Amino acid sequence: MSFRKMCVFISVFIAANVTMANAIESKILTKDELILLSEERFNAIDNYKCIMKIEVYNENGKTQYQKQKFIFKKPGMIYCDQLGPYKEGVVLTVDRDGKIVGCSEGILERVWEWIKGEKWKKSFKKEDNELKGITGETIFQSDWGYIINEMRRLKDEVDSYSIESQIIDGRDIYVFELTWAQKRFLFHIDKELMVIVKLERFFNGKMINSVAWEDIEINIELKDKLFEI
Numbered sequence: 001m002s003f004r005k006m007c008v009f010i011s012v013f014i015a016a017n018v019t020m021a022n023a024i025e026s027k028i029l030t031k032d033e034l035i036l037l038s039e040e041r042f043n044a045i046d047n048y049k050c051i052m053k054i055e056v057y058n059e060n061g062k063t064q065y066q067k068q069k070f071i072f073k074k075p076g077m078i079y080c081d082q083l084g085p086y087k088e089g090v091v092l093t094v095d096r097d098g099k100i101v102g103c104s105e106g107i108l109e110r111v112w113e114w115i116k117g118e119k120w121k122k123s124f125k126k127e128d129n130e131l132k133g134i135t136g137e138t139i140f141q142s143d144w145g146y147i148i149n150e151m152r153r154l155k156d157e158v159d160s161y162s163i164e165s166q167i168i169d170g171r172d173i174y175v176f177e178l179t180w181a182q183k184r185f186l187f188h189i190d191k192e193l194m195v196i197v198k199l200e201r202f203f204n205g206k207m208i209n210s211v212a213w214e215d216i217e218i219n220i221e222l223k224d225k226l227f228e229i
Contacts (some may be wrong), residue, residue, distance in 0.1 A: 029163050031155045034176055034189070038148050041194035045144075047073035048195075049217045051083075052142065056134045056209045064134045072143045077227040080139045092124075092131065092139055095227045100124040100131070103229050121229060135209050142211075144196055151187065154178055171197070193218070 029037075054066040066086040071079040078094040092102045103121045124131055131138040140146065155161070158180040166173050168188065176187040188198035193216065200210045 029174070031161050031163070031176070031178075034163055034174060035148065035152050035155060037194060038144075038151070038189065038196070042144055042148055045074075045195075046219050047071070047222050048144070049215075049220060049222075051214045053212045053214060054134060054209070057207055066134045068133075070139075070142060071222065071226065073222050073224075073227065076140075077224065078139050078143070079227050080142070086134055091229060093227045093229050094139070096224055100126065100128075101229050102130065135211070147187075147196060147199065151176075151178075154180075154185070165191075173197070 049071045052068050052070045056064040067083040069081040080092045082088055082090045090104045094100050101121055158178045160179045162177045164175045166175050172191040174189040178185045182204050184202040186200040190197045198212045201208050
């Protein structure tokens with residue numbers, strides 16, 4: 001084979017592979033396929049740690065902010081540290097047995113600790129309002145497993161859906177949109193990590209709240225002791 005023919009052959013071969021790769025990448029996923037991929041990824045995750053940034057957009061034009069360090073370990077352990085401004089200094093934990101305990105770093109709690117020589121702590125039940133954040137959802141409704149289950153529950157109730165590939169903030173993202181009645185949900189799923197990194201909810205065409213997951217660390221070393229206070 002001459003050098004010229006070899007070059008042409010290599011060029012054609014590369015072009016064919018690029019075309020095939022693009023075809024695979026551009027394959028249109030169905031909602032069931034995307035949810036299944038998310039479920040399979042979550043099944044492979046033992047634990048994760050992240051910063052959650054939550055915003056609620058009120059009708060009066062004001063925005064509420066909540067920022068929290070959120071750590072999750074299967075089967076259902078949670079460590080949630082409020083970083084402010086909402087309930088800043090409050091820490092909630094759920095241990096392996098499902099026991100829910102909260103503590104705070106406020107002035108009264110510090111006085112208690114100084115007098116008693118131990119942290120002020122309070123036990124909670126799953127239905128207690130104190131476990132709710134600014135969206136009205138509890139810490140048990142904040143982990144990826146719960147949200148993926150919600151995606152699966154909602155998918156058959158929607159009037160329409162779409163899945164688009166977008167580059168957002170330098171990330172390759174699936175934007176999964178579910179629309180029904182007056183509601184619209186947008187799930188941003190990172191293609192590399194295959195986890196949800198943002199959720200936006202709309203009502204009557206207006207965004208009512210958003211949740212972003214940042215500084216994500218997956219399958220790190222976590223002791224059960226972290227979830228006991």
